[in-house]
Amino acid sequence: MEMKVNLGKDSYPIYIQQGLLDEVLGYIKPIFQGNKIMIISDNQVFSYYGEKIETQLKKEYEVGHIVVPHGEQSKRFDILPELYNELLSFQLTRTDLIIALGGGVIGDLAGFVASTFLRGVKFVQIPTSLLAQVDSSVGGKVAVDLPAGKNLVGAFKHPSLVLIDPLTLKTLEKRFISDGMGEVIKYGCIFDADLFQQLACYTSFDELYQDIDEIIYRCVDLKRDVVEKDLFDFNDRLALNFGHTLGHAIEQYYHYEKYSHGEAISIGMVQLTRIAEAKGLTKVGTADQICDVLKIYQLPTVSHLKTSDLKQAMAVDKKNIYKKLSYVLLHAIGQSYIYPSDLTFIDEVEEV
Template identity: 75%
Template sequence: MDLRVNLGKDSYNIYIQQGLLDHLLEYLLPLCQGKQIMIISDDQVFSYYGQKIEEQLQSHYRVGHVILPHGEQSKRFDILPEIYHQLLSFHLTRTDAIIALGGGVIGDLAGFVASTFLRGIQLIQIPTSLLAQVDSSVGGKVAVDLPEGKNLVGAFKHPACVFIDPLTLKTLDQRYINDGMGEVIKYGCIFDKDLFQKLISYQSFEDLYQDIDEIIYRCVDLKRIVVEKDLLDFGDRLALNFGHTLGHAIEQYYHYETYSHGEAVSIGMYQLSLISEAKGLTQKGTANQIKKALDLYHLPSASHVPTQELKKAMALDKKNIHQKLNFVLLKEIGDCFIYPSDLSFIDESQEV
């Protein structure tokens, strides 16, 4: 299954195919015209796929790798100088390419490196987690974290191509399948009621896996449509932030150690929908439908953090413009809207 993101000179293809990593070279040869490729990955993912990919590429390219510890802590701003140093030591040039091999953390980090090193070099995304496959590898948003918050230093760097091999999901811990389902559920909530109903109809993860290629394709296609309409995240693309304003604040509060991104977004979607229902902005019972989906995929719905603590992080959110926030709310499942407000939208006496 193939898709094309039509962005003029920044257009690129997305390939979704089981076993795709076994045939990567034939796709890369027309794309990567330089003589060198640097793989940026983490210690877990590289141990599964690094040798296979390097052995393929070495017949045509000089190949190097930068391996980082897995987890959000590797997305720190202060880790960048060491990565740049390794690229310089490898003598990577502007005609060469970087492959981001990993989940959302690696995709964001390697993408930011590719956007800034030598003022920008070619980027290939190979997402290996469900969350990265359905969301973060597509759309060109790349970033690193500061102590004050998540993704506060970033850029728009579109890949030359995205290669999605759903077989990589077989090496994930179950928690990170659940994590990715947080973003899948988000797409159903904001855009596609039929997708949402399909997700809550499965009796087991085995049933879900049988349709995983189609589910990935649907989520990526929904994101493609939005990105083509709103490249720089000021209009329709804001809908993709459903649950994220609260979710990012929860991640930061726990120093990225307690909740994964998909888990934090899940809490954000449910809690924000409860607030919105109480204000009469969302159809009653919507939050309960979200919780049903979250429970089915073993995702949390509460973090038990006082909202006054979360507001400190939300005040620094990059979407907070002139002290205003655009909250993404649901009229009902599958129908979202943007609600301009400020931090007072969330009652400080509450816990989230």
């Protein structure tokens, strides 16, 4: 399956195909005629796929790799000098290429490095987690974290190519499939009631796997459409942040150690929708619908954190525009809208 993100000079193709990692060189050659490629990955993903990809690419290019520890802790600002120094030692130039091989953390980190090193180097996304395949690898948002909050230092840097091989999901623990399903369910909530109902009908992960290529394509196509309409995240694209205002704050509160990203936004989607229902802003029963689907995929729906403990992180949220937070709410499943308010919006509940 193939699609194109149409952004003028920043347009790029996306390929979704099982077994695609066996053919990486064939996809890279048409978009890159330079000399050197640096692969940035984590220790888990590189152990699975690093040798396979390097062996192919070394037939045409000089190839190096940088491997960081797995997890959100590697997506921090103070790791950057070490990565830049490794690129300098490799003598990577502005006409060379960086490949992000891994999940959302690696895509964000490598993409930010590519956007800033030498004022910009081409890069390719090879997402290996479900979350990265359906969401973070597409759209050009790249970033690193600060102690004060998630993704607070970032840029818009579009890849030259996105290569999605659903077979990489076979190496993931079930928790990380669940993690990605948080983002998949989000797409159903905000844009696609039919997708939401489809997800509600599966009774096992095995049934889900049978349709996973189609589900990935559907989510990516929804994101492609939004990105083409709203490149810089000020209008329609804000809907993609459903559940994230609370979710990012929950992640930060626990120092990214207790909840994965998909788990945290799952809690955020449910709890924000409950607040909106209480205010008459969302159809009653919507939060219960979301809960029912999240439970199928073993995702949490409540954190029992005090809302007062989350406000500091929410105050520095990137969706804070003109001194208002842009809360993403639902009229009903599949119908989202932006509701500007402030931190008092969550005051009706003591915990989420």
